[in-house]
Amino acid sequence: MDERGIGIFDSGVGGLTVLHRLLEAVPHEHLLYLGDTARHPYGTKSAAVVSRYAVENTAFLTEKGVKMVVVACNSASAVALEALRERFEVPVIGVIEPGARAAVAATHCRKVGVIGTEATIASGSYTRALHALDATLEIYTRACPLLVPLAEEGWVDNEVARQAVALYLASLRQSRIDALVLGCTHYPLLAKAIAAYMGPEVQLIDSAAETAREVAATLVKHGLARADGAGSASFFVTDVPDRFVKIGGRFLGTTVDSAVRIER
Numbered sequence: 001m002d003e004r005g006i007g008i009f010d011s012g013v014g015g016l017t018v019l020h021r022l023l024e025a026v027p028h029e030h031l032l033y034l035g036d037t038a039r040h041p042y043g044t045k046s047a048a049v050v051s052r053y054a055v056e057n058t059a060f061l062t063e064k065g066v067k068m069v070v071v072a073c074n075s076a077s078a079v080a081l082e083a084l085r086e087r088f089e090v091p092v093i094g095v096i097e098p099g100a101r102a103a104v105a106a107t108h109c110r111k112v113g114v115i116g117t118e119a120t121i122a123s124g125s126y127t128r129a130l131h132a133l134d135a136t137l138e139i140y141t142r143a144c145p146l147l148v149p150l151a152e153e154g155w156v157d158n159e160v161a162r163q164a165v166a167l168y169l170a171s172l173r174q175s176r177i178d179a180l181v182l183g184c185t186h187y188p189l190l191a192k193a194i195a196a197y198m199g200p201e202v203q204l205i206d207s208a209a210e211t212a213r214e215v216a217a218t219l220v221k222h223g224l225a226r227a228d229g230a231g232s233a234s235f236f237v238t239d240v241p242d243r244f245v246k247i248g249g250r251f252l253g254t255t256v257d258s259a260v261r262i263e264r
């Protein structure tokens with residue numbers, strides 16, 4: 001039994017969709033979540049800046065003595081994963097590779113769509129990860145930046161959400177893909193509107209669920225699992241916790257009672 005915790009970070013509340021899946025997949029673990037709310041969003045920032053933030057977040061978590069770090073943010077996974085793996089000794093798991101693997105398993109027509117923030121799409125990370133698994137895939141990508149504030153506002157199933165989804169996804173629907181990677185932590189909240197627009201023949205791939213499965217498998221593989229006893233979740237933020245606590249519940253699927261502000 002390895003009693004050490006698992007560190008998870010994101011730019012804010014979005015990674016709570018990953019934490020939600022981790023609570024199901026590794027219920028005995030102690031989970032330490034850092035939301036870098038003072039510097040949110042990452043998806044509109046440059047790769048160099050997001051990489052610097054990712055290193056600082058990982059340093060905070062490793063100083064807390066965690067045995068593994070989960071980059072629960074597509075934008076940070078897209079640009080910083082290699083740097084983190086080189087710099088830190090603990091296993092570092094991102095959301096891109098698990099999402100890509102699930103998409104390759106799901107597609108029959110070999111046409112896959114990927115949506116994400118500007119940073120994620122511009123990095124080409126999903127395209128590289130998908131092509132590494134199957135070079136014959138046709139890949140169609142689209143940045144959908146407005147879906148992030150819509151999800152935070154709770155506008156996920158109204159006319160504005162439906163129109164935004166239709167405007168962003170029109171070209172992907174025309175491309176006749178049959179798997180669509182929700183390559184942003186916020187998009188699972190809009191899954192209903194996205195599924196309704198894309199139609200039943202398109203399977204939505206939730207990177208969060210796939211990542212949680214990978215974390216569970218990696219813990220076992222490295223002999224790091226905490227196999228029984230009650231797990232826990234604790235929260236750290238880099239700005240005042242009010243908004244994180246207020247809207248976090250919608251992303252986590254259960255209330256966020258409190259979060260500790262850390263100085264940056």
Ligand code: DGL
Binds near residue numbers: 040075
């Ligand atoms: N968590 C980010 C992601 O998955 C979305 C929010 C942001 O732009 O920081 O890319």
